[in-house]
Amino acid sequence: MAGQSRKDQLHFTIQHVADVSTSRRAGMQMAINMGFAQADATKIAVVISELARNILIYARTGTIIVKEHRGLNGKRGIKIIADDNGPGIPFLDKALTEGYTTSGGLGLGLSGSKRLMDEFYIHSEVGKGTNVTAVKWLNK
Amino acid sequence: MLKQWLENRREELLAISLAFEHDQSEPLDDSVLYPLLETTLTAAGQTLDGKVNPTRAAVKIAQHAQDARLPLPGFIHSLDVLRRAAQYLLGQDVHAAADQLAWMGALNDLLFLTAQVAATMLGSGTEAELAEERHRLRALVDALPDFVFMKDRDSRFLLLNRAMAQFMGAETPQEIIGKDDFDLFPEVLAVQYRADEMEIMQSGRVKTGYEEQTVTREGEIRWMQSTKAPLRDSSGNVIGVVGMVRDITQIKQAHERERQQRQIIEAQQQAISELSTPIIPIMDRIIVMPLVGGIDTARARDIMRSLLAGIGQYRARIAILDITGVPVVDSGVAQHLDRTIQAARLKGAQTIVTGVSDAVAEIIINLGIDWSGVETERDLQTGLVTALERLGVQLTRRGKRM
Amino acid sequence: MDSPGSTQKLENLLLVAVPRDLMDDEVIELRREILQAIRRHGSQVVLLDFSRVDICDSFFGRFIYTTSKMVELMGAKVIISGLQDVVIETMVELGMTLPGVDAVLDLDDALALSRSLSRQYNHLNETAPTGGDIADEE
Incomplete structure (x- = not known):
């Protein structure tokens, strides 16, 4: 369900498939409101969708935060933060390789999402959880 | 005395240099930001009370970040946070303030804040303290x-x-x-x-x-x-x-x-x-896109968008991408072209790549690029004939079949 | 029958309007609906129309892939149409190019394809009458 949301920040608890569509829709709208072109807003929505699904599949529950982001040099962008306390990703390098999946998916989730964003960081510890932080800049 | 002073300084300098080594490229999360903000506010308060100087406050924040083993912030970031804290103290929305003042130096803001609060504190304290306070305030504001x-x-x-x-x-x-x-x-x-x-x-x-x-x-x-x-x-x-x-x-x-x-x-x-990225409708449901010049990521995206739009506009079933004018085909260009071809396919059009020279063919094979699903032809004319055949159109010349 | 997607018979074609947000439980239902409709109508081509979909993640990709495999098992073929340009751009950058799945520009092209396939099918039936029997069992 959508949690508390400030005007410049969306916060979602991901625990049901419905949360996937809620979060990606809201994220897409935020991107459009910020001035992203339709194509980039679509990419942002897909990345939110992939990250939310990953949370559901691997960790069952977690959070997604979508917010405006400003770089040190003043660039504007949108930032997605996905957090869970799930099992973690045992082979991170592999997980970022196209085609790798442990859940019968197409295995494009992480590697593909990385391509759709400008910045993409994964921090994962086995047994503790996974944090993905991704940024797309508004004007490159 | 001096030795002691230097000892204290060294600690600060060390902290600053350590803080500088931190990766500043990593983004700052709110769960990290808010505890940091709290420390910052305390440090800012102490600065205002004259207990700590601004440098010391910034170092303290950097140390806090280190102690908490935060994966981030460097000294610059601490200053950044300090700046936000200063705005926060003024009762402003942190994000809006950061927006407005992104280019402002952190210390200046803090000094301003110090000045403001010091000014409002006038009237408290003893005569001597007051005089000292006034003097400091004067020096402060005049230095800005x-x-x-x-x-x-x-x-x-x-x-x-x-x-x-x-x-x-x-x-x-x-x-x-x-x-x-x-x-x-x-x-x-x-x-x-x-x-x-x-x-x-x-x-x-x-x-x-x-x-x-x-x-x-x-x-x-x-x-x-x-x-x-x-x-x-x-x-x-x-x-x-x-x-x-x-x-x-x-x-x-x-x-x-x-x-x-x-x-x-x-x-x-x-x-x-x-x-x-010109689109030329050749005849019923065939479009040609001649590409001239180098292809980088940005142009590849333009090509893809333009081709998809052209397919829609002309209801094309076959798109001919002529790469005769593309000087260099490396694995990057080949991959861009491949994505464009896949995109056209998902839109419902087949792509024929024409103008594949000997050299290009060699590169594609040598680089191990899989173009097995891509239809290629030597030149545009051959590509056109293939396209027409694909649509079931037969060319005849003076009654004879070509 | 319009939930979650709506299926509609058109000659040999089974037209399926894929809903904007497709959820896990709906996928199973929609797929069952498609398979039943193929059996009921003897459809040879299933056209998945994506014109309502504006966010197409790898979950959709998996849906298309598995649906096309199941439909193939029943002797029919899945084609897709109606993907918006920005959706295609995102899919391709994501690396989701749906190999082996054919796309058509619009319904006219889908009908033309299905007619040519059914001509081949009829031709096949004439020469080998036992092949590809998908008679209605209901």
Whole structure:
């Protein structure tokens, strides 16, 4: 369900498939409101969708935060933060390789999402959880 | 004594140099930001109480970040947070403040804050302390290149710094004290300033980082960025306004130049992109896109968008991508082309790549690029014949089949 | 029958309007609906129309892939149409190019394809009458 949301920040608890569509829709709208072109807003929505699904599949529950982001040099962008306390990703390098999946998916989730964003960081510890932080800049 | 002092300094310097080594590229998360903010607020408070100097405060924050084993922030980031904290103390929305003041130096803001709070604290403490406080405040505000001032409820100057006095053409700040804007500025501006200050005093709210125009004594128009806040006495009653004003004329001019340049560049890019991704409808449901020049990621995206739009517009079933004019085909270009071909396929059109020279064919094979699903032809003419055959059209010449 | 997607028979074609947000449980239902409709109508081509979909993640990709495999098992073929340009751009950058799945530009092209396939099918039936029997069992 959508949690508390400030005007410049969306916060979602991901625990049901419905949360996937809620979060990606809201994220897409935020991107459009910020001035992203339709194509980039679509990419942002897909990345939110992939990250939310990953949370559901691997960790069952977690959070997604979508917010405006400003770089040190003043660039504007949108930032997605996905957090869970799930099992973690045992082979991170592999997980970022196209085609790798442990859940019968197409295995494009992480590697593909990385391509759709400008910045993409994964921090994962086995047994503790996974944090993905991704940024797309508004004007490159 | 000196040795002790150096010992203390060394610790600070060490902390600063350590903090600098931290990766600053990693983004800052709120769960990290808020505890940090708390420390910052405490440190800022201590600075205001005179217990800690600003450098020490920043170092403390950097240390906190290290102690908490945060995956981030460097010294710069600490200053950044400090800056936000300063705005936060002024009762502003942190994000909005950061927006407005992204280019402002952290220490300047803190100094301004110190000045403001020190000013409102006047009247407390002993005579000697008061004199010392006044002296420090004076030194502080006069050292700032920005304009700092205090006015009473009638918008008469109670205090202003040297930079502001000089801007107004006065030798010393004393010449200005007691005057109001109507004495100093053209009426149209004075009316505006007075209205802003009335609003701030009545609402009790801070007005942050708004831009306004002013004129110098010589009649030159300058752009200023102003922050004004209500000035309160010890019981909290509004007794005037305090303000900080920065001359941003040069920044404005630079931005304007940048904006104009960007407009020109965008217009040129638009023209180039239209020229560089032409779609030619050849005949029923066949389009040709001749590509000339290098293909980088940005252009590859234009090509893809233009091709998809062309397929839709001309209801194309076959798109011919002629790469005769592409000088270099490396794995990057091959991958871009492959994505374009896949995109066209998902739209419902087949792509034939023509103009694949011997050299290109060699590169594709040598690089191990899989183009097995891609239909290629030597030249555009052959490609066209193939396309027509694909659509079941037969070319005849003088009654004979070709 | 319009939930979650709506299926509609058109000659040999089974037209399926894929809903804007497709959720896990709906996928199973929609797929069952498609398979039943193929059996009921003897459809040879299933056209998945994506014109309502504006966010197409890898979950959709998996849906298309598995659906096309199941439909193939029943002797029919899945084609897709109606993908918006920005959706295609995102899919391709994501690396989701749906190999082996054919796309058509619009319904006209889908009908033309299905007619040519059914001509082949009829031709096949004439020469080998036992092949590809998908008679209605209901």
